Amino acid sequence: MEKTSKQLENKSLAIFNANDEFPRSGDQNFTFKQNPDLFYLSGIDQEQTILLLFPDCPNPLHREVLFLRQTNDYIKVWEGYKYTKEQAKSASGISSIYWLEDFDNILHSIVHYADNIYLNTNENDRYAHTVPHRDLRFIDHMRSKYPLHQYKRAAPIMRGLRAIKSEVEIALTRKACAITRDAFIRVLKFTKPGIKEYEIEAEIIHEFIRQGGTGHAYTPIIASGHNANILHYNDNNQICNAGDVILFDFGAEYANYNADMSRSIPVSGRFTSRQKEVYNAVLHVMKEATKLLVDGTVWNTYHEAVGEIMTEQLINLKLISTTDVKNQNVAYPAYKKYFMHGTSHHLGIDVHDFAGRYTPFADGNILTVEPGIYIPEEGLGIRLENNILITANGNIDLMADIPLEAAEIEDIMNS
Numbered sequence: 001m002e003k004t005s006k007q008l009e010n011k012s013l014a015i016f017n018a019n020d021e022f023p024r025s026g027d028q029n030f031t032f033k034q035n036p037d038l039f040y041l042s043g044i045d046q047e048q049t050i051l052l053l054f055p056d057c058p059n060p061l062h063r064e065v066l067f068l069r070q071t072n073d074y075i076k077v078w079e080g081y082k083y084t085k086e087q088a089k090s091a092s093g094i095s096s097i098y099w100l101e102d103f104d105n106i107l108h109s110i111v112h113y114a115d116n117i118y119l120n121t122n123e124n125d126r127y128a129h130t131v132p133h134r135d136l137r138f139i140d141h142m143r144s145k146y147p148l149h150q151y152k153r154a155a156p157i158m159r160g161l162r163a164i165k166s167e168v169e170i171a172l173t174r175k176a177c178a179i180t181r182d183a184f185i186r187v188l189k190f191t192k193p194g195i196k197e198y199e200i201e202a203e204i205i206h207e208f209i210r211q212g213g214t215g216h217a218y219t220p221i222i223a224s225g226h227n228a229n230i231l232h233y234n235d236n237n238q239i240c241n242a243g244d245v246i247l248f249d250f251g252a253e254y255a256n257y258n259a260d261m262s263r264s265i266p267v268s269g270r271f272t273s274r275q276k277e278v279y280n281a282v283l284h285v286m287k288e289a290t291k292l293l294v295d296g297t298v299w300n301t302y303h304e305a306v307g308e309i310m311t312e313q314l315i316n317l318k319l320i321s322t323t324d325v326k327n328q329n330v331a332y333p334a335y336k337k338y339f340m341h342g343t344s345h346h347l348g349i350d351v352h353d354f355a356g357r358y359t360p361f362a363d364g365n366i367l368t369v370e371p372g373i374y375i376p377e378e379g380l381g382i383r384l385e386n387n388i389l390i391t392a393n394g395n396i397d398l399m400a401d402i403p404l405e406a407a408e409i410e411d412i413m414n415s
């Protein structure tokens with residue numbers, strides 16, 4: 001919160017809203033998911049929360065203020081636990097806590113002492129909104145009520161801050177990775193020919209919840225055989241046949257932090273020699289790419305370098321030829337036929353976390369490394385994905401203890 005306040009111009013206030021509760025059906029909402037910026041700033045995971053920052057507010061009581069949905073005996077009986085003011089104070093470190101009904105009055109009493117109002121909206125460049133969510137409604141509301149203030153975007157400040165993880169954020173990500181590891185080992189022991197993809201999915205969620213995870217970080221991919229060539233496959237309803245490889249992409253969510261892991265395993269417990277050849281090619285690219293993830297590397301340069309490493313592997317596998325490479329279109333290099341997605345993304349409160357695409361990698365970033373080779377004509381798709389923390393002293397693989405080498409995978413499956 002202090003880091004955000006420091007980046008506001010003088011005489012500025014900033015307001016962050018909780019996410020909407022989205023309807024799921026006629027009588028239910030989807031499980032509530034907190035706005036990532038509000039959670040990052042306040043640690044409060046509760047609907048209808050508002051955070052107001054006004055570092056140079058003439059009234060010192062209103063420099064950091066949290067507004068909460070007022071709980072009562074009825075809510076306690078039907079919905080259970082909601083923050084009391086005292087609990088919210090200790091969870092957030094903010095001493096001025098009010099109920100939501102006081103928001104308009106308090107804002108009105110201080111807003112004319114500010115020149116600028118920073119408002120938040122989702123500027124994650126992977127997100128294209130089609131639903132008129134709370135941030136957008138709130139921006140309209142503020143602009144019509146206080147039309148002569150200067151409005152500014154809070155998102156560029158959050159983008160810079162959220163990319164650099166604190167010790168607590170790293171610890172929570174490590175915990176999400178540890179739960180993910182245990183689920184994967186469980187899957188290795190459980191998988192055998194004839195099993196259904198959803199039976200494996202059930203094993204994964206069992207382990208996540210058993211260990212206090214809040215669920216999947218994203219819809220899990222359990223893609224056997226040909227299904228691995230559908231990048232966002234998540235029907236997870238097919239039989240895993242002997243001789244096929246299953247591509248997994250799953251991760252635990254823990255305290256709103258995420259793991260994002262991919263592994264590819266042989267249904268029968270042993271890779272064929274061709275499968276192993278492709279597996280080791282992906283593994284090679286993963287290891288080489290990880291070495292390039294260092295402080296100061298620029299996104300585009302990194303992805304181009306990984307493309308070259310992948311190109312070499314695809315030539316070795318006889319999937320593309322040197323002639324294909326010679327004649328390739330630079331805007332769509334030959335390797336993209338078999339490796340069509342990016343190699344890395346930031347990871348944090350959002351799985352594809354909020355960070356600058358043109359900002360060099362830096363100490364404290366957590367990124368995925370996730371090369372894959374997808375060969376529809378062979379009914380084979382292999383992706384491997386680990387989560388890497390960049391530090392000033394080199395990077396740290398947060399998934400270093402999750403089985404990765406082909407022989408290790410086979411040993412556990414056959415033990």
Ligand code: GLY
Nearest residue numbers: 218249260351370
């Ligand atoms: N699981 C989403 C991704 O790997 O990017």
Ligand code: MN
Nearest residue numbers: 249260261385
């Ligand atoms: Mn993934």
Ligand code: MN
Nearest residue numbers: 260368370385
């Ligand atoms: Mn990923």
